[in-house]
Amino acid sequence: MKQRPTILLINPTITQRASARFPLAVLSLSVALEGRYRTRIIDGNIDRDFVATTLRYLANGDIGAIGMTIMGGPQLRTAITASRAVRERFPSVPIVWGGAFPTNCPHATLNVPYVDYAVRSQGEETFLELLDALSHQDSNALAAIRGLSWRDGEDIIHNPDREFSAASLGDRLPYETLENPTQYLSRTYLGERTAGYQAALGCRFRCTFCGVAATFKGRMALPTAPRLEQDLTFLTRVLGVDAIQFYDHNFFDREADMAPLLETLAKIQVPWWCFARADALVKLSERSWEWVRRSRLRMAYIGAESPSDWLLKHIRKGTRSDQTLAAIEVCRGHGVIPELSFMLAPPEDPEGETEKTFEFIHVLKRRYPETEIMIYLYTPLPPPPCGANPHVVRQMSSLRDVTGTPVVFPTTADGWAEPHWHAYWCHKDAPWISRRLHKRIRDFTTVLGCRFPTIIDVTAPAWQRRTLRALASWRYGLRKYDRPWELELSKKLARLRDPRALSL
Secondary structure, three states: OOOOOEEEEEEOOOOOHHHOOOOHHHHHHHHHHOOOOEEEEEEOOOOOOHHHHHHHHHHHOOEEEEEEEOOOOHHHHHHHHHHHHHHHHOOOOOEEEEOHHHHHOHHHHHOOOOOOEEEOOOOHHHHHHHHHHHHOOOHHHHHHOOOEEEEEOOEEEEOOOOOOOOHHHHOOOOHHHOOOHHHHOEOOOOOOOEEEEOOOEEOOOOOOOOHHHHHHOOOEEOOOHHHHHHHHHHHHHHOOOOEEEEOOOOOOOOHHHHHHHHHHHHHHOOOEEEEEOHHHHHHOOHHHHHHHHHHOEEEEEEEEEOOOHHHHHHOOOOOOHHHHHHHHHHHHHOOOEEEEEEEEOOOOOHHHHHHHHHHHHHHHHHHOOOOEEEEEEOOOOOOOOOOOOHHHHHHHHOOEOOOOOEOOOOOOHHHHOOHHHHHHHOOOOOOOOOHHHHHHHHHHHHHHHHHOOOOOOOOOOHHHHHHHHHHHHHHHHHOOOOOOHHHHHHHHHHOOOOOOOOOO
16 A cells, blocks of 8 residues: 655744744644654744755655644744745645634635645644545545635635534644654743643634634633643653643633633642633632632733723623723732733724723723733734624724725735734734824833833843833823833843733
8 A cells, every 4th residue: 555645734933933832733733644644743933944844855755735824924924935935846735724814814825826725723624634635636525625715726615614623632732743842841930841732622702803713613622631631741740841821712711611620730730821701710719719729820811802891892702891800809819910911992993992991001000010911903804704703794894994995905815914914913003093093002012011011021130120110100100101212222222022922
């Protein structure tokens, strides 16, 4: 029997090497393909010349296809570079994109000559079925593969969505197959050897601004307690991990389901960080909070989004501003630092809502100075072609830029890689935000970050933090945010890190 070809699984560069975490997406794919196809993982966060490495494997081996995982933003640009290089040198090798970008923008993904297939949402089963069809040269089978977008001549076809699956929760990821897996462990606020890890899949909420909602459509699954214990035991005892950063989209869900996992974490007892919803934290019982305390949860990232309840309802967040305050209180009472994220400049009232959020942050910092604040711009993604939420479609169709012209999103991957759309994907700019407002937000963020330097940055000496706090004090207190040149200069000299751009 002819040996099946090797599949290259590529994680294009998205961050600097020092911030690299385990490439969880391609590791999960390697498990799904085990026994059917040979795989080789190339991680662009570690291999800074991953394009050359990819071309070298293609030149030396029997490569059946390339699968890339793409988040969008900076990773989109490196994925485009790699795909173009492969298409130019090895035009017959199928190139498959999966991940957040092709899930949310499958048409733009395939509207370029260097991508052949787009795998939407969960990719394990879809990718395996696609590889089988390609292996058997059965083009007729493509139309039956759920979750696949592909080209039929000049037409782009989006097959029906694939049903949510919890199958990938059954197997431990093969971290040991990575070249030197300990290089993914970093010094952070949590510990000296912090690992990125994902326990649960999906999120049962459908916030209209969130790409996760488009991926999982309100579905979520948790691992069993034994599986979580198996993973964390391996990470801590074999790899020497001393802290965990959970990448779950919403770690705290229904308490009855979470309790066994919290007990497991209390048994392992390593410091950890996670995403959490304000309403879930507020509803947590004292018994569960005791498990949280024993487990050594250090920080919870809470999507506060806005102080305006009408906006929270409009975006279907499902929480209220009073729950944000209550969540801070309950976190403080149990030794957990709340890390709040806010989305500024919504298109309905960019300036008014931004100023309201600034004042809300002042209130939070006055009452709870230890609270971490993350500031982003409101940049909702266009709805995907299959099963789009009608509420999202209506919201997106009403978007206008600063001149009142309807917002037209890019129709190609190259378009999304353009500077202004790259900034949009990274929550740094939006068509309805004026230059004046954009500068005011940037200046406020600078003043706030200097007045309250983040504890996440473990590289800044204490004296630098004290100096920045003193320099920014009068501006923050008097709300004089404009042109903080002295703070910009001080930040550069101190090399203050931005926690939004870097991992823990």
